Amino acid sequence: MFGLGESTYSSRKFIDLIFTASSKWANWDPPKQIKVGDYGTIQRKTGEFEKEGNIYEDDAMADIVADHPPQIASKDTVFEISSNNVRRVEFGLEPTASIPGVAEASVKGSWQFDTKRGALLVMHEPCNTYIPPKALLKKLLNVPVLKNKYLVTEIFSCPAYSLYLSSGKAEAVSLALLASVPVPTALPVNVGGSIKSSWFNHNTSGLFRCASDEVYSYTPLYALKRIKKPGLLRRDSPLPPAQDDDLWEDATQPWDPLNSDGEEEDFEDEVFDD
Template sequence: MTNKYASRKFIDLIQRATSKWANWDPPRKIAVGDYGTIINETGEFDWEGNIYSADFQEQLKLSKYKFNIDFADSALLPNEHEGGDDHFIVKSWSATTKEVNTSTDVAAPGVVNVTLKFDFQFDGNKPAAVLIMHKPRYSSLPHDECIIRLLKSMPGVLKGKYIVTEVISCAAYMMHLSDRKAEKFSVTLKADGPVTPTINAGGAASFAWSSESAYGLPVKDATRPQHILPLYRLKQPRPKFWEWPFGHRGDEKAYDAIDRWEDVDPTWNPLDDEGEEHELYDAEMHGDFGVSIMAILMTMTMTTEL
């Protein structure tokens, strides 16, 4: 597979397996409340703004709905919490986890060395994608009526846009895109740090990846605990969301409105093994498929008459 479509193919495989979007450049910041669209050629998020930004708040003051919101209220800020497991593995359907080994030893008083080994098997019938996140941390939009009212007050800015409702960051990540060759893929993460790490995996913690891969694109990894964000969720409000008034009997409850939005699906036609859009689907969209069927039917009719 060429590098030209590698990002889109990787993102496509992860999204179809999890309904979440992979950030091809995890050190690049994507935050809860971001809004924008998807770049069709690469699959990457095209950032346009953030609902928590000062610029958006200024636009909000000029809205015809005259809605004010106090972002100093902690209840309106993104909800954040750590994952229950030390690692989060995401893989496409053609990849399987063979085993996960963990070993821990005390290097010094108050300091531990942790070694995690992940073994994967790719079946070789089609490309496969794997994403490993160590010490995942979750952040999401709060289920608060004020957030819903804020979004509804800005249709001129947000209507037709995708909104980042959740992000998953981590202390260290590894991603790999295989080609169509059968392959066993091993990855090892060594982490040295305090027995009780800080929330962000701490400045005292250190990480190192090592991997063995004979095929596919080079492994991408990083160990910068200050901010690595490999995965995020994109949602789009349903058309009726923009209808006013809000809060009348029969409307959706504010606390579940965001949860009931639709996950954003890939904006491209189904991809082939090289990451290019399948030509058959383009032909159908432009009516060529229907023309071919009509030609076949006409031929059959003429043959019958003869």
């Protein structure tokens, strides 16, 4: 088990835990830009998405995508995802008055982690952008470059995020997004972010990442689909009519079950794109 240090497979373990909890893909490096319409592969070793192109930037697909631009959904105040061995508990910092800005923080909470590795992702005011799910996906079926590739169909971008992969011990972690009130350096806390806002965290012994900005600079979460491979049919069975949403399927993890350190048996360092 690793403590404060980062294991080779930390990103894959975090991504795997968040995916199991939400069916969405976590971005281990949220400042790394991921856009709706990106297509590419998944690095099996790290779990991270490797972009090869974008359907909205490819001249060969210009006519197909012209009438189907990305759609934007309404924003949420906060969006959090935690693995099944993590639970929210009462905010446990008392008195909060001793920590400037915590009482007024727009985002704050405490989470109890058990003795198995746990993952937590918190996004402030996330904006959901997605590909129109019906007509466009159907038109993309016969595009050669998309064969056996993953397509980013949805992203969640935000101006502030925090993510945490626990060290595998029981602990209660507290987080708060402070607005324009610096935390005194004498306090036993860690802070990350810009002058306008900063993340406060308490009791984190695992891997903690955070950032904040005035604009939507981060993409901590996204969805992937791939063209569904035809199933086996009996010779006398008629081919069922294909529905738009049935032509693509949600991507699943291209690795075997992972242990607490994110390792799998018989692992080979390769890109999974088949």
